[in-house]
Amino acid sequence: MNRDTPVWLRLGSLVFGLLFLVLPLPTPFDTLRPHLLALALIYWALESPGRGGMALAWVVGLLADVVAGTLLGEQALRMAVLVFLVQRFRAQLRFFPLWQQSAAVGLLLLNDLALMTSIRLIAGAGLPGWGQALAPLVGLAMWPWWFLLLDALRLRHRERAGGR
Amino acid sequence: MIHSGSPAPKLSEAAAGTLPLLACITLSAVLMVADHRGDLSPKLRGAISTAVEPIWRFAALPAALWRWADTALSRQQVLAEETVELRRELQLRDAQLARLEAVARENQRLRALLGGKADFRLAVQMAGIVDVDLDPWRQRVRLDRGSAEGVEVGQAVIDAGGMLGQVVQVSEHGATALLLTDASHSVPVQVVRTGLRLVAVGTGKSDSLRVPNIPQSADIREGDLLVTSGIGGRFPAGFAVGTVRAVGADDTRLFLVADVTPAAQLDRGLEVLLVMRGDIDVEIGPPIPPGYVDPAPAAEAGPGEAAAPPPTAAEPAE
Numbered sequence: 001m002n003r004d005t006p007v008w009l010r011l012g013s014l015v016f017g018l019l020f021l022v023l024p025l026p027t028p029f030d031t032l033r034p035h036l037l038a039l040a041l042i043y044w045a046l047e048s049p050g051r052g053g054m055a056l057a058w059v060v061g062l063l064a065d066v067v068a069g070t071l072l073g074e075q076a077l078r079m080a081v082l083v084f085l086v087q088r089f090r091a092q093l094r095f096f097p098l099w100q101q102s103a104a105v106g107l108l109l110l111n112d113l114a115l116m117t118s119i120r121l122i123a124g125a126g127l128p129g130w131g132q133a134l135a136p137l138v139g140l141a142m143w144p145w146w147f148l149l150l151d152a153l154r155l156r157h158r159e160r161a162g163g164r
Numbered sequence: 165m166i167h168s169g170s171p172a173p174k175l176s177e178a179a180a181g182t183l184p185l186l187a188c189i190t191l192s193a194v195l196m197v198a199d200h201r202g203d204l205s206p207k208l209r210g211a212i213s214t215a216v217e218p219i220w221r222f223a224a225l226p227a228a229l230w231r232w233a234d235t236a237l238s239r240q241q242v243l244a245e246e247t248v249e250l251r252r253e254l255q256l257r258d259a260q261l262a263r264l265e266a267v268a269r270e271n272q273r274l275r276a277l278l279g280g281k282a283d284f285r286l287a288v289q290m291a292g293i294v295d296v297d298l299d300p301w302r303q304r305v306r307l308d309r310g311s312a313e314g315v316e317v318g319q320a321v322i323d324a325g326g327m328l329g330q331v332v333q334v335s336e337h338g339a340t341a342l343l344l345t346d347a348s349h350s351v352p353v354q355v356v357r358t359g360l361r362l363v364a365v366g367t368g369k370s371d372s373l374r375v376p377n378i379p380q381s382a383d384i385r386e387g388d389l390l391v392t393s394g395i396g397g398r399f400p401a402g403f404a405v406g407t408v409r410a411v412g413a414d415d416t417r418l419f420l421v422a423d424v425t426p427a428a429q430l431d432r433g434l435e436v437l438l439v440m441r442g443d444i445d446v447e448i449g450p451p452i453p454p455g456y457v458d459p460a461p462a463a464e465a466g467p468g469e470a471a472a473p474p475p476t477a478a479e480p481a482e
Contacts, residue, residue, distance in 0.1 A: 015219070022223045022296035030297050054184045058191070066212040067219055069299045069306075069340060073195030080188035087181055123200055125301050125347070132301075 006157045010048075013040040013150060014060055021068045031131025034142040037064055038112065041079055042105060043150050045086040046094055057083040074119050078112050085111070098144050106140030210311075213335035220294050220306055220338065227295040287440035288322075289314070294338065295434065303346035303370060305329075307436065310337040318398060320439040326404030326427030327351065327392055328436055343430055344405065345370050353405050354393035358383045361393050364405055364424055370431045373406055378420040384411055390424060400439055404428075 017037030025033060041057050061079030065072050085108055086093065093104055113135055117128060199209075235243075291309040309315050311334045321328040321341045329343040342349050343366070350365040353375070360382055364373045378384060388408040394401025404427035414421040 018216070018219055019223050022220065024223070024227050024295050024297050033297075054181075054188060058188045062195075063212065063216055066209060067216050069302065069304055071196050072199035072209060073192040076195070077189060077192035080185060080192070084181060084185045084188075119196070120301065123196070128301070 006154070009150070009153055009157065010044060013043070016040070018060070018064055018067050021064060031129060032134060032138050034138045035109070035112075035135060036142075036146065038079065038082055038109065039105070039139060039143060039146045040150075041083055042086050042108065043147060045083045046090060047150075047154070049087060049090060053087060054080050054083050071119070071123055074116070077119070078115055081115060082108060082112055098147065101147070102140050102143040105143045106136045109136035109139040112136075209333055210335045213333070213338065213340075217335065217338055220296050224295040288437040289440060291315070291321075291339075291436055291438050293434050293436060301368075303329075303343040303349075303366065303368065303430070304332075305341050305343065305436075307331075307339045307341055307438075308337070309438065310335050310339050312336055314440075315339045315438060320399045320403070322403055322437050322439060323428045323433055323435070325429050326406070327399065328428040328430065330398065331438070341436075343370070344373060344426055344428070345430055351399060351405060352393045352395040353390040354401075355384055356389045356391055358388075360384060361395065362390070362422075364390060371425065372409070373424040373426055375408075375422040375424055376414060376419070378411075378422060380418070380420060382420065384408060384420070384422060386410060389427075 014037065017035075017040045020033070020036045024030070037060065041060065045053050045057075057079040058076045061076035062073070064070075064075040064079070068075070089104075093101060096104060113128075113133070121127070289309065291307040294306040294308050296306055307315070307321075315331060315334050317331055317334055319331045321330060327344060329341045329346075329349065331339050332342045333340040344351060344364070345366040345368065347366050347368040350363050352361065353364045354361050362375050362378060362384075364375050367374050375390075386408055390405045390408065392399045392401055392403045392405055406424040406426045409423045409425045411420055411422045413419075
């Protein structure tokens with residue numbers, strides 16, 4: 001399985017996800033920012049399961065904490081839980097049609113939102129604004145495109161590698 | 165949906181997933197608590213910050229490119245007009261500055277007459293705001309100067325309008341500043357008109373501050389200008405914080421609460437000034453508290469001034 005997933009694509013999508021956390025966007029979109037890092041982690045947990053998936057998610061989440069300036073450990077926890085759930089239900093999720101998969105991703109992100117909100121409430125920050133509350137819907141709408149994009153990139157690499 | 169219809173995984177498989185998860189949760193919880201209490205994180209965060217610095221720089225690139233293209237491609241006529249406009253403004257400012265200098269000189273002379281400490285010098289350092297969107301829950305900005313350029317945690321950040329916030333975390337070539345309007349930030353202030361001392365706290369919205377727990381008898385009204393009082397020694401005294409927009413009774417009806425419009429341009433502008441920390445000049449701003457012992461010998465004015473405090477103390481006594 002690892003042979004099929006190029007390292008640069010894996011790393012690239014994660015770095016892009018980190019970058020996208022803080023990329024300045026015009027005003028209506030900056031609160032509706034899709035959490036591409038979470039989507040990338042979901043994708044890689046689905047497509048190439050490995051032993052270190054959760055540890056990787058935790059480390060990347062920690063980096064995300066520093067990049068976005070959140071409480072150190074918050075995103076690390078969220079990403080680890082996300083990857084854990086995906087790994088747990090991988091057998092079902094993987095063979096869902098795309099729309100059903102999007103719905104599942106929406107649910108995963110809803111869980112993520114609940115986790116984030118509870119962490120922040122415990123830490124003494126307020127309730128999320130409407131932009132953050134819509135994050136699961138944004139992720140749900142974003143998932144098919146993200147999935148198809150990463151799949152296409154991965155398949156193209158595999159074809160090229162096979163041709164050689 | 166997630167819970168229904170999934171066959172129970174084998175025990176070993178479940179354990180293989182659950183144990184790392186538990187480890188992750190524990191580790192995260194420890195980190196979060198430590199970070200929230202502020203125990204270990206400055207160093208740890210600083211170290212990781214240096215590692216992720218390229219990401220911030222890279223994220224700011226598109227906006228920088230856009231600005232560059234905007235300048236490079238805008239028409240010459242527009243630029244010429246802008247230059248004329250700026251030159252006119254500069255002249256105006258120069259004139260104002262000249263007047264200010266005269267006032268400063270007069271002030272210095274008067275201080276010399278009174279025998280007080282004369283110097284009120286403001287050493288500042290310019291820093292750019294790295295154009296990235298940090299966590300929307302908190303009011304923070306990323307600056308492009310760090311410990312290598314002499315930035316320290318606790319430095320006050322100002323702009324042309326007034327107080328902007330303070331530096332809370334520093335890495336090698338960058339720093340994070342907490343804005344006045346963050347919900348966890350508060351700053352000691354003073355009403356210019358009456359000398360009343362208060363504390364302004366952030367609301368989490370970039371266009372308003374709150375001043376809670378004002379005694380009913382306090383003299384504060386709409387339009388009052390608030391400046392930093394310098395109490396606590398964190399912020400230098402005398403920087404504009406904001407103007408009072410509205411005053412009303414709070415929920416308990418025992419105290420007043422004021423809404424304040426910040427003086428600084430919190431959500432605009434790309435350059436800020438970092439105030440270098442020197443000795444904070446205690447002669448400027450509020451009177452010295454009675455228990456204060458100045459390390460310098462010139463502290464005789466202290467108790468005398470403290471005998472005539474502004475009308476109301478900061479603690480709501482009602």
